[in-house]
Amino acid sequence: MKIASDQELLLLVDYLMGNGTWANVTSERRAQFSKYYEKVWMDIHAAGSNSDRFSSWLSRFALRGPRRLLLADAFSALLNRKGPLRQKLNAIVALAECEGSLYRSLSRVPEAIIQTWTEMLLIFMAYALSLLASFVVIPPMYAAHLLFSKTCPKQ
């Protein structure tokens, strides 16, 4: 039985390496990648009984769409570094760096030096904005979740 959904994988890969990356990987490699991600997923969720309620919620929140993932990625890098979301993102990077075409997408950099510096500046600014937004969005969302859900089963 397949546990980790293909949609989750598509979301994470395209978020980290750019839209359309997953679609460009050959079907054979995609199947292998999915098999290994499944293993990671099961390991993380088997250890999930030790993760706190917020970490589990943040992971579920993040995997509902790219915008939420962007906010949760920034937020968890600061305040939830060992949570399941970070483990999944780390595993996707680790798995991607082993495969030729995914590694090329992951490590793609501009050729001109000036463009590299400009891009780095933009990356920093985008990160600062998403971090700021995450602090505005995530705590109230979690508070609302706690308020409206009588039970919050652990993942």
Next chain:
Amino acid sequence: MPHNNKVTIVIGSGPSGANAALTLLEKGRRVVLMDVGNEEEDLPLKENTFDELKMLLPDPWQYLLGDRLQGIIPPGSVSVFEYPPSRNYLVREEDKNLSVKSRKAFNPYISHNRGGLGVAWGANCVPFDEDDFVGMPVTASEFRDSYLEMGNRLAIAGSASDRVGTKLGSDTALNNPLDLNDHDKALLDAYSKKSKRISEQFGITIGRSRMAVDTLPGSPHSCFYCNRCLWGCPRGAIYDPRMTLRQCEAYSAFSYRPSTYVTRLITSRRRVTGVEYLDTRTREFISEQADLVILAAGAIGSGAIFLRTLKNDSELKLMLGNGEIKTQSLLDTKVVKLPYIFLRMIGRPISAKNFQFNKLLALIENNDIPEYGRLVQGEILSLSSLMYHPLISKLPFGSRTSSKLFFRLKPSIGVVTIFLPDRPYLNNGMRLVTDPNSAGGDQLEFCYQSDPRKDELRANIVSRVRRALRSLGCIAPRNATMILPDGAGIHYAGTIPMSEEDNIFTLDSDCRSRAYDNLYVVDGSAFPRLPSKSLTLSLMANSVRVAKKL
């Protein structure tokens, strides 16, 4: 060549065991080499680079991360590097034959593979000088011939004429130094423009590394810069002791005995009469007679065999009375890693064809803490082909931002790895405690405390290296410095040292045991002090020196 009928048993197939065996065979001796001898799997796609493996291997994940994905280092882990899963058995931390009681004080790597830890060494090849031999009952001149001999056995790449080469001197012939990548070239170039200032102000000299790597043009083993050094050199360009074992196998007087885990020596009246070993296939204990035994199972392995032998020797136990059975000392080079960013290299392209280990060497003068020797060695390595996810997850941003930044910075990232020398300190050593579940019936227990003077040396060296890097246009963030735990240096020594002190736990200057007349110890155990330089070349030279006298 006529054989001497006496059999010499060599225990261990690492750099010292293999070279001692070859020297004895050249002298016409009969040699039995006992070894656990786990074999390495054949390396895949030998003509391809590291990056090409990711495209061409049918299952690159299995090779690069392991079938249980054990190569994935989780976020928040202290470690940023693990030995590749495909080679992990080389330096496994736990072994069912040899059990370690606690790894808190000292966390050693143990290898039971054919070629020992020498199969995974960093290939740095600098001989000890007069200063390095201070405090040892031997001199540099006594080692000279064996260094020359090792120069003939290994292909050593390096430069005798650059600043490091001039400082180190060289008796052995050197082949062309390894090609530098753009990062290393730019760093060396920046250094040459400021060498006088860096030398005067910080006491640091930078130049080409001296490596046991075949760079001879036209040689079938010549390095082709595939960037796979860490994953096992597919060309055999980097020396490893299995090459010497293959030379030994050409002698009819040589017998290689794999699957033998030697537990102790059998003794009588202060002589070794035999060897007791566990056949790792049948799990049976077997004894074999011996005329002469050479211990070369590595400082920890040999130390364990020696202690177990003493424990079972009623005559010596009587002599020791209530005295503790413990090794004379325990040494390892403390490792400090200083990552840096070379600003000039940000955004520059970097070739996929590279040599993964350090191509540059820094010699750092130590005038403040003389008991630790005159020079400390730093290996300068630019990042070329590792698994990067542990480094990406260490950056203080989200995963997407971190990976984008990391690959833009990658051509500019380098690491200076500093190896701090070691000397006997307080009660540092190892002993055996009873454990009926292990093959030898015991566990190893380590006692290791760091000398505060060494910590002073570390602070001094790190501060100078960081300032020198800054003057070369690099940033070495203070909080990125990594001080590896004790035991991570993998240059273990000093457990049964050469000494002028006449007690049964030591060796004389010819590495003959003072406990048993016909026992010699030729691995790292024999070195009573540990200079900053890589030990491997010197322990091979020592094994040749000792074997020539037998």
